Amino acid sequence: MEASQLLQNLLNGLAIGSVYAIFALGYTLVFSILGIINFAHGAVFTLGAYFTYTLVVGQFENNGLLKGVNLFPQGSPLSGNPWAFALATLVGAVIAGFVAVLIERLAFRPMRARGADPLLALVSSLGVALVIVNLIQLLVGAEIYNFPSDAYGEVRPALSFQIGDRVVIVRTVQIIIFAVSLAMLAVLGYVIGRTKVGKALRAVAESPGTASLLGISVDRFILITFFLSGFLGGLAGTLVGTAFGVAGPYFGVTYGLKGLAVIVLGGLGSIPGAVVGGLVIGLAEAFVPADYSAYKDAVAFALLFVILLVRPQGLLGRTQIQKV
Amino acid sequence: MKRMALTVTFTLLAAAQAQRVATPVPIGVAVAQTSNTALLGQEQVIGARFAEKFLNARGGIGGTPIKLVFQDAAGDENSAINAFQNLITKENVVGIVGPTLSQQAFAADPIAERAKVPVLGPSNTAKGIPQIGQFIARVSAPVAVVAPNAIKQALRLDPKIKKVAVLYAQNDAFSTSETGTFQDTAKAQGLNVATVQKFQTTDTDFTTQVTAVLNAGVDLVIVSGLAADGGNLVKQLRQLGYKGSIIGGNGLNTSNIFPVCQQYCDGIIIAQAYSPAQPSAANQVFVKEYRAQYKKDPPQFAAQAYAGVQVMVEALKAIDRKKKLGTWNLNDLRAELNKQILAGKYNTPLGELRFDKDGEIIQKDFYVAQIKMKDAKTGSFVFLK
Numbered sequence: 041m042e043a044s045q046l047l048q049n050l051l052n053g054l055a056i057g058s059v060y061a062i063f064a065l066g067y068t069l070v071f072s073i074l075g076i077i078n079f080a081h082g083a084v085f086t087l088g089a090y091f092t093y094t095l096v097v098g099q100f101e102n103n104g105l106l107k108g109v110n111l112f113p114q115g116s117p118l119s120g121n122p123w124a125f126a127l128a129t130l131v132g133a134v135i136a137g138f139v140a141v142l143i144e145r146l147a148f149r150p151m152r153a154r155g156a157d158p159l160l161a162l163v164s165s166l167g168v169a170l171v172i173v174n175l176i177q178l179l180v181g182a183e184i185y186n187f188p189s190d191a192y193g194e195v196r197p198a199l200s201f202q203i204g205d206r207v208v209i210v211r212t213v214q215i216i217i218f219a220v221s222l223a224m225l226a227v228l229g230y231v232i233g234r235t236k237v238g239k240a241l242r243a244v245a246e247s248p249g250t251a252s253l254l255g256i257s258v259d260r261f262i263l264i265t266f267f268l269s270g271f272l273g274g275l276a277g278t279l280v281g282t283a284f285g286v287a288g289p290y291f292g293v294t295y296g297l298k299g300l301a302v303i304v305l306g307g308l309g310s311i312p313g314a315v316v317g318g319l320v321i322g323l324a325e326a327f328v329p330a331d332y333s334a335y336k337d338a339v340a341f342a343l344l345f346v347i348l349l350v351r352p353q354g355l356l357g358r359t360q361i362q363k364v
Numbered sequence: 365m366k367r368m369a370l371t372v373t374f375t376l377l378a379a380a381q382a383q384r385v386a387t388p389v390p391i392g393v394a395v396a397q398t399s400n401t402a403l404l405g406q407e408q409v410i411g412a413r414f415a416e417k418f419l420n421a422r423g424g425i426g427g428t429p430i431k432l433v434f435q436d437a438a439g440d441e442n443s444a445i446n447a448f449q450n451l452i453t454k455e456n457v458v459g460i461v462g463p464t465l466s467q468q469a470f471a472a473d474p475i476a477e478r479a480k481v482p483v484l485g486p487s488n489t490a491k492g493i494p495q496i497g498q499f500i501a502r503v504s505a506p507v508a509v510v511a512p513n514a515i516k517q518a519l520r521l522d523p524k525i526k527k528v529a530v531l532y533a534q535n536d537a538f539s540t541s542e543t544g545t546f547q548d549t550a551k552a553q554g555l556n557v558a559t560v561q562k563f564q565t566t567d568t569d570f571t572t573q574v575t576a577v578l579n580a581g582v583d584l585v586i587v588s589g590l591a592a593d594g595g596n597l598v599k600q601l602r603q604l605g606y607k608g609s610i611i612g613g614n615g616l617n618t619s620n621i622f623p624v625c626q627q628y629c630d631g632i633i634i635a636q637a638y639s640p641a642q643p644s645a646a647n648q649v650f651v652k653e654y655r656a657q658y659k660k661d662p663p664q665f666a667a668q669a670y671a672g673v674q675v676m677v678e679a680l681k682a683i684d685r686k687k688k689l690g691t692w693n694l695n696d697l698r699a700e701l702n703k704q705i706l707a708g709k710y711n712t713p714l715g716e717l718r719f720d721k722d723g724e725i726i727q728k729d730f731y732v733a734q735i736k737m738k739d740a741k742t743g744s745f746v747f748l749k
Binding site for chain 1: 398399402403438534535559560561562563564566567568569571572573575576578579592596599600603604605623624626627740741
């Protein structure tokens with residue numbers, strides 16, 4: 041492989057891997073608090089992209105109940121320049137966060153209150169995911185939606201530089217994805233590691249009973265966790281949608297599965313693990329030989345399988361010690 | 365015993381009654397109304413509806429109107445099978461126009477073949493479709509006939525083209541069939557196929573394929589996929605700096621691709637089985653109506669769906685002239701309709717067409733168009749001489 045292609049693949053892999061990482065962090069946060077996988081996370085990812093699309097475009101042309109609706113006949117105020125688009129992305133992610141809170145109230149809390157098996161909560165979240173996906177299809181149709189390129193305004197052209205006789209080009213949107221993901225990871229790392237909220241979250245994750253005795257409202261922090269998880273999922277949805285288009289209501293299914301691979305690879309419940317796992321899978325996909333790139337999803341899961349054979353707890357996970 | 369005999373008699377009578385041909389005469393249309401294939405299916409629905417309106421206004425079948433019964437065949441095989449089964453067993457249609465994808469045709473057409481219901485594929489262009497069975501025909505010229513025209517036209521526009529990259533959706537039967545034709549034609553034209561890349565119709569990230577294409581230093585990229593993935597691939601090709609010519613396969617042959625690749629659609633060359641400039645009277649009426657309603661020229665998928673309904677109606681008219689449709693048993697009529705479809709000659713928006721004994725379309729004229737975008741949202745197919 042030539043140096044230019046190597047570098048191009050590396051940059052492509054880092055961009056997509058960083059989205060996998062922030063998406064997977066949503067899974068990890070919920071898992072570390074409740075010890076269960078929230079299967080509705082992929083649907084929240086999809087919703088995030090649709091929320092931003094609604095704020096930026098507000099027009100639905102495909103085969104859904106909203107066909108023909110135009111929320112902004114004069115053009116959206118959240119479109120046309122990068123800052124307006126960033127604001128729409130942020131608001132979209134916040135709404136996605138509130139949807140995740142709603143999911144917690146409807147699908148997880150009732151189960152927890154009855155002391156139900158965690159497996160039931162998992163099935164319940166799967167049901168919520170299917171309802172959301174079908175609701176999206178009913179409302180806006182099943183077709184792909186694209187953010188119009190003028191929605192970001194006049195963004196700088198893609199980064200490009202020459203290596204030998206080849207030009208390496210990185211799309212502007214890839215740079216934005218990478219930068220936003222890094223910023224989110226830094227903020228989240230700070231919140232979890234350095235703030236009181238973060239300490240409380242870690243306490244709840246370690247032992248809900250003890251945290252409750254220390255005066256921490258466990259239910260409140262579970263809601264905060266779900267909000268953060270939904271926010272990260274929704275943000276990842278918009279970032280991917282901006283780069284590649286919002287590919288219909290089932291858009292989040294593949295990313296949902298890949299997010300699972302990321303957190304298992306990185307180590308269940310490990311925040312640094314989710315980041316490393318995301319980057320490893322993104323890079324692995326980018327380096328699949330181009331002739332076989334149609335199989336890149338299979339390659340990601342094959343890599344997961346191989347690594348788990350060698351290190352069952354994942355790359356940065358801790359071995360569970362069973363006390364007898 | 366007497367009661368049992370009566371029950372059996374009533375059941376048989378009811379069954380016989382159900383097997384009569386209904387009026388208005390029901391013709392099934394099983395195309396994609398949802399899924400990413402709906403980008404193509406929506407155009408087919410419009411084309412079929414135009415045919416229904418126009419042909420009924422002209423007296424339908426000897427004074428009896430037709431009624432199109434739509435079923436959503438979506439973009440997958442199971443949905444197409446369900447649509448076919450509903451149309452055959454519940455809606456008692458005389459024939460079916462559909463499904464949208466070749467991939468679906470290979471799964472759903474055998475259902476119609478077993479039930480002896482004639483099928484006209486409106487956009488099934490893969491190799492082997494009419495050979496699925498005696499009741500299967502198509503109004504969509506096979507890709508092996510249409511696609512080579514695009515490469516010849518690209519070479520006419522840029523005679524310096526030497527190296528080619530071919531990309532195709534490996535999970536779509538039509539795309540895998542079409543790419544074979546493109547590769548053979550490229551080699552036959554003396555071009556060097558520098559790289560062949562695969563993707564999936566469900567993919568969104570094509571950066572790996574695009575990087576390999578850029579690295580191969582090609583002058584022409586040929587994409588066989590569907591509108592959503594193909595359009596996205598074109599967008600990423602251009603955004604990552606590819607400047608050469610692009611040929612799109614039949615799956616990209618829809619104005620619904622414009623919102624996907626936006627201004628990056630500009631310049632894509634696509635071979636066509638239809639041109640709005642086709643001079644037949646049937647086409648001129650179709651084009652006039654379409655322009656009046658949609659303020660643009662009709663696309664190929666709409667024209668083919670129109671032709672599918674028209675062929676079925678004209679074949680039914682020929683039968684009706686010999687023996688009134690209302691007197692036929694449904695199963696017998698379906699068999700007779702199949703024979704009549706293959707025997708007739710039709711003046712459709714696609715021009716004059718007829719069928720060989722397998723149900724393969726025999727069509728005279730083909731065209732090549734190039735996409736010209738006015739802005740990020742609106743564009744048109746400009747037909748090349």
